Amino acid sequence: MSIISSSKKIMILLVTLSVISFQPALAAAQGEKQKQSRYKTRKAAAMSQPVYKKLQKAQELIEEKQYSQALEVLKGLRSRKRMSTYERAQAWNVTAYVFYLQERFAPAIDAYNKVLEQGELPEALKQSTLKTVAQLYFVTEDYQKALEAVNKLVASLESPSADVFMLVGQAHFQLKQYDAALPQIEKAVDLYRKQGKTPKENWLILLRVIYHQKNDYKNMRIVLEELVDLYPKDRYLRALAGVYSELGDTGKQLTLMESLYERDYKQTSGQILNLANLYLFHGLPYKAAKVLQEGMIESERVKPTESNYRLLSQAWYQAREDEKSIAPMREAARLSKTGELYIRIAQSYMNLDKWDEAEDALKQALRKGKLKRTDTAQIMLGMVLFNQKKLEQAKEHFELAKNDKRSSKTASQWLSYILEEMQRDKLTKASKSKAVRPGSVAGS
Numbered sequence: 001m002s003i004i005s006s007s008k009k010i011m012i013l014l015v016t017l018s019v020i021s022f023q024p025a026l027a028a029a030q031g032e033k034q035k036q037s038r039y040k041t042r043k044a045a046a047m048s049q050p051v052y053k054k055l056q057k058a059q060e061l062i063e064e065k066q067y068s069q070a071l072e073v074l075k076g077l078r079s080r081k082r083m084s085t086y087e088r089a090q091a092w093n094v095t096a097y098v099f100y101l102q103e104r105f106a107p108a109i110d111a112y113n114k115v116l117e118q119g120e121l122p123e124a125l126k127q128s129t130l131k132t133v134a135q136l137y138f139v140t141e142d143y144q145k146a147l148e149a150v151n152k153l154v155a156s157l158e159s160p161s162a163d164v165f166m167l168v169g170q171a172h173f174q175l176k177q178y179d180a181a182l183p184q185i186e187k188a189v190d191l192y193r194k195q196g197k198t199p200k201e202n203w204l205i206l207l208r209v210i211y212h213q214k215n216d217y218k219n220m221r222i223v224l225e226e227l228v229d230l231y232p233k234d235r236y237l238r239a240l241a242g243v244y245s246e247l248g249d250t251g252k253q254l255t256l257m258e259s260l261y262e263r264d265y266k267q268t269s270g271q272i273l274n275l276a277n278l279y280l281f282h283g284l285p286y287k288a289a290k291v292l293q294e295g296m297i298e299s300e301r302v303k304p305t306e307s308n309y310r311l312l313s314q315a316w317y318q319a320r321e322d323e324k325s326i327a328p329m330r331e332a333a334r335l336s337k338t339g340e341l342y343i344r345i346a347q348s349y350m351n352l353d354k355w356d357e358a359e360d361a362l363k364q365a366l367r368k369g370k371l372k373r374t375d376t377a378q379i380m381l382g383m384v385l386f387n388q389k390k391l392e393q394a395k396e397h398f399e400l401a402k403n404d405k406r407s408s409k410t411a412s413q414w415l416s417y418i419l420e421e422m423q424r425d426k427l428t429k430a431s432k433s434k435a436v437r438p439g440s441v442a443g444s
Contacts (some may be wrong), residue, residue: 051077051087057093067098074098089118089125100136109136127156134167138174147171162191166203173206178213185210202233208239217246232258238271254278261291269295269302276311285318296328306335307372322348339368343377350384358384375404375411382414389420 010436047055054077057118061070066200066268074095078088112133116126130153133428150167154160169184185207190198211220224240225231237256244253257275261267262356267275272295279288293311295302302308309332326348333341349358371377379403385394395418402411 020260047084047087047090051080051083051091055090058098062094062098067102070098071095074341085118085120086122089115089121092118093129095127096132105136105140109133109140112136127153130156131164131167134171138167138170141174143171143174143264149195162188162195165191169208173210175196180208182210182214184208199226201227204230217243221247234263249337250278250288252280252316254282267295267301272302273311276315280315280318285315286321289315289321289324304331306332309335310341317348322351333364334367339365339377340371342368343371343380346380346384350380353387355384355388359388373406374406375401379407379410382411386414386418389409391418391425394418395422 023111034208034265039122041222054073058073058077061073063065070189074091077083078091078095081232083091092111092114096108096115099105101106112129113171115121115129116133119283130149134146134149136155137143137149144180147168150164150171153164154168157164163186165188169181169188172181174183185203188209189203192199192203194288204223208223208227209218221243223241224236224243227236237260238330241253241256241260244250244256251298254275257271257278260271261275271329272291276288276295278291279285292302292315293306296304296308296312309328313325313329313332314320326345329341329345329348333339342361346358346361346365348359349355359381362377362384365371365377366381378397382394382401385397395415396409398414398418401407402415
């Protein structure tokens with residue numbers, strides 16, 4: 001069971017799905033709502049008319065996607081000597097935003113860090129910039145710096161939001177610091193629930209991955225059940241079935257696997273074989289045989305290997321379908337390097353009283369060789385020949401079996417019985433040959 005391909009892929013998904021809000025900085029310049037902080041909120045500094053007009057011009061160029069021209073305007077603005085800390089911060093903020101739109105993440109990060117270097121800033125601007133920097137470090141896969149940035153953000157907030165806790169958890173996760181990541185992600189999910197919100201799908205996925213890394217299948221089951229309930233997808237059902245298997249609850253595992261199969265979910269070879277083995281484990285061999293028959297013969301999704309043919313034959317045999325068990329066992333025997341499976345085929349024919357076919361299978365077993373118990377094959381062949389009234393041939397094979405001490409007693413008993421039968425046959429034939437000869441009429 002493969003529950004996850006790689007943490008790298010999962011994290012790319014998480015970063016893709018995360019809401020990264022890059023609002024044009026000019027809007028922030030026009031009016032920011034101050035958020036509560038553990039520190040005293042500073043009064044936003046006023047912006048001069050010339051600086052505002054330059055930022056407005058840059059914004060117009062950005063909206064027209066004339067990014068190079070916008071950067072030139074912003075470069076000129078930043079070169080001004082007489083600017084307040086707040087004005088310079090906003091110039092760098094808009095510059096960073098342009099770099100982001102161009103997907104030039106390294107210079108975007110540098111520009112946002114310039115914002116943070118400008119001394120006293122409105123808390124809202126500082127916090128939004130720290131969050132943006134952290135997210136950009138995620139994009140560039142510099143997770144240590146992402147963690148440093150988001151920790152600074154947490155320190156500046158009195159009541160961090162769920163997505164901030166999630167950023168902390170994601171950073172620790174990418175650094176493979178699972179013990180540190182887990183409480184942050186749990187905190188984010190719990191906070192969402194307390195707010196009456198539905199936990200985000202990608203958050204629950206990451207929580208599930210961490211529980212898997214820690215082999216915590218009980219909590220993994222809880223998260224997967226929630227994923228199935230909130231975001232019903234076949235892959236979550238399949239993963240949940242795997243967790244039930246790890247927890248030893250094969251009954252629930254079978255229920256889910258059967259549900260996926262009956263809904264015509266495209267099963268892989270491994271999933272079909274897993275379902276068949278579950279059926280066999282729970283004493284449902286006929287269902288196992290039907291699933292394997294469909295997978296191997298009809299849809300051809302299950303590879304025609306020796307072991308798979310043997311499993312199909314075993315399922316039919318346990319379902320008391322001896323006739324149907326023979327064909328797949330013949331295929332398995334053909335692919336096998338030993339003659340062992342031909343002995344099983346012979347047993348099936350013997351159960352059906354098909355002595356000729358049983359004789360042929362046992363002779364194939366002896367010809368192919370590499371048997372675990374050649375003496376057993378000789379005993380079986382002797383019994384088959386006996387039932388065909390081929391007593392002389394049967395006698396030969398019991399004689400061969402007698403040479404093995406493991407079968408000596410059984411073979412000797414059969415030989416005694418055969419000798420008795422042969423003697424009886426001899427007497428019967430002799431008595432029949434004593435017909436009344438034509439003779440003289442009585443009294444002649």
